[in-house]
Amino acid sequence: MMAALTKNFVGLGRRVMNSLWRIGIGARFLSLILLNSGISFSRFHLTVKELFFSGVMSLIIILVAGMFVGMVLGLQGYETLKRYGSESALGSLVALSLVRELGPVLAALLFASRAGSAMTAEIGLMKATEQISAMEMMAINPIARVVAPRFWAGVFAVPLLAAMFSVMGVFGGYLVGVVLIGVDEGSFWSQMQSNVDFQHDVLNGVFKSCVFGVVVTAIALFEGYDAPPTAEGVSGATTRTVVESSLAILILDFILTALMI
Amino acid sequence: MGSLEYRCLKATGVYNVLSEALVEIRDVNFAYGHRPILKGMNLTFPKNKVIAIMGGSGCGKTTLLRLIGGSIKPTSGYVKIGGQIIHELDRAGLYAMRRKMGMLFQFGALFTDMSVYDNVAFQMREHTNLPEEIIHDLVMMKLHAVGLRGTHDLLPAELSGGMARRVALARTVALDPMLILYDEPFAGLDPISLTVVGNLIKRLNDALGATSIVVTHDVQESLKIVDYLYFVADGVIITEGTPDEIKASNKPFVQQFINGEMDGPVPFHYPGGDYQQDLKLKSIERVKNNKRKVTERYFGLDRRQKKK
Structure with missing residues (x-):
């Protein structure tokens, strides 16, 4: 009995220690990226190329998801507001929900699933096929040449995608609320304009999505760079990227909301 | 010598x-x-x-x-x-x-998102300030040396194993290194590709005045x-x-x-350990004995004894 308990405690302790080590190594990896970021700006075309792959290629999923989330918000919001006779506030409900919460969070979650997992798989496969080692042997720092441009592309892409998501969401809410249900168009837009504050609502959302961009991209790149160079290693790393990024986004969202409210 | x-x-x-x-x-x-x-x-x-x-x-x-x-x-x-x-x-x-230095990896390690041309030009663009026209000529010369000038537009995925190894060789010698390291350059090649790669290693080493270290287990080609x-x-x-x-x-x-x-x-x-033990032959004997005991119990006699 005691032996089994001890074994469990030892196992738990080992897992905790491993997790702490990984967080430490991840933080060191992030600092290495920041230290080797010069090339990402001096040769900005490298970052722009990655921005295309991670940002522009994610546009379709972001725009479609944004529009449907906005449409659902329009329907649900109308049903709730109708009970209090405040259907005219539908515009501000849709906009505030999207700009403050749903835009940054859902855009980051979609980015982690679509672009983050692709980044992990790409870096992991580059490692498995010795492309990273080849670069090292050519006296080219792979962190500066391969990792840092992808990092900055992710950091720039997530706030832009969150903005697109919110815009499409508002459009979806307008389609359902005004065009389909028949809420007054003037009150929809004027309520939105008067109740959405640029600094407290829009900038808070932008700040959140910047933080999510850093976290999601850093996790994706670290998992790829740290993946064992095997098929199982890369697939495991891709799964970890999605799981860890999603949890990090939701936990950080709570912390940031609590701090900014 | x-x-x-x-x-x-x-x-x-x-x-x-x-x-x-x-x-x-x-x-x-x-x-x-x-x-x-x-x-x-x-x-x-x-x-x-x-x-x-x-x-x-x-x-x-x-x-x-x-x-x-x-x-x-x-x-x-x-x-x-x-x-x-x-x-x-x-x-x-x-x-x-x-x-x-230059290093040829076992399976070439070509950058899969770049064309053959860009792979060979990669180091020139990273380490030199040469104009693109000169880089173009140098890349074509390197590819010509390995006999693959005609593949410059292709992606690594479109090359055979032997061709990929030759492109990787062209990339390895892109900056005329003084020391070239080869990690299993003959692994997985057909006899023709093997001879081609072997000859290229020798010819390029002589042409560049370099030193080549070849790690391999292919005796005949190495000799x-x-x-x-x-x-x-x-x-x-x-x-x-x-x-x-x-x-x-x-x-x-x-x-x-x-x-x-x-x-x-x-x-x-x-x-490894004892072969018989690994095959669990002892436990097989035990199963046979148990089977015999069951037969004796239900049929009175061991079937083999019965036959006799």
Whole structure:
């Protein structure tokens, strides 16, 4: 009995220690990226190329998801507001929900699933096929040449995608609320304009999505760079990227909301 | 240069004057954790020669190459390239040294998101300020040298294994390195590609005046192109010499390696436990006994006894 308990405690302790080590190594990896970021700006075309792959290629999923989330918000919001006779506030409900919460969070979650997992798989496969080692042997720092441009592309892409998501969401809410249900168009837009504050609502959302961009991209790149160079290693790393990024986004969202409210 | 001549010159110190060593490995030990891989290795690689390091899988050949490339540090001893101890260099020094080196990886390690042209041009664009027109001419010349000028528009995925290896070779010599490292350059190639790659290694080394270190276990191809061979087994050099000396060697290991014999100094079986025990033969006997007892209990007699 005691032996089994001890074994469990030892196992738990080992897992905790491993997790702490990984967080430490991840933080060191992030600092290495920041230290080797010069090339990402001096040769900005490298970052722009990655921005295309991670940002522009994610546009379709972001725009479609944004529009449907906005449409659902329009329907649900109308049903709730109708009970209090405040259907005219539908515009501000849709906009505030999207700009403050749903835009940054859902855009980051979609980015982690679509672009983050692709980044992990790409870096992991580059490692498995010795492309990273080849670069090292050519006296080219792979962190500066391969990792840092992808990092900055992710950091720039997530706030832009969150903005697109919110815009499409508002459009979806307008389609359902005004065009389909028949809420007054003037009150929809004027309520939105008067109740959405640029600094407290829009900038808070932008700040959140910047933080999510850093976290999601850093996790994706670290998992790829740290993946064992095997098929199982890369697939495991891709799964970890999605799981860890999603949890990090939701936990950080709570912390940031609590701090900014 | 014959092995005896080589050893005499090395012993008298004249060798270093006649043929200066580009790479020196002295008393190098290396271990992964508690598992020793290299045990007191001493190797010399003179300039303008093609030298092979041969041995079975897992004997430490690739580890030696990684030590020369500065990817790992020896536990003791040193690796000197051009008079500089590679593992004592800082990152900038190591990168400066690596700019004078080229390495061909086992499966080419071409960048899969770039065309053949961009792969060969990669180092030129990263390390030089040459105008694109000159880079174009240089890339075409390198690809022409390996016979693949016509593939410059293709992606690595569109090449066969042998062609990918040749493109990787063109990329390896893109900046005319003084030292070229080859990690299993013949692995997985058909006989024609094997001869082509072998000849290219020799021709490029002669044309560039470089030193080539070829880690391989392909005996026949290596004997055709190299100037000198080291045989490694269990982390030590067990024999060395020119191709003629190696062919004439009567050492059992060399004979087993050259003739590809299944058993010999390198055993066919990896050390393991008792074979009968691994097959659980004892428990099979026990099952048979139990079966016999059950038969006796329900039928009164063992069936075999009944037959009698």
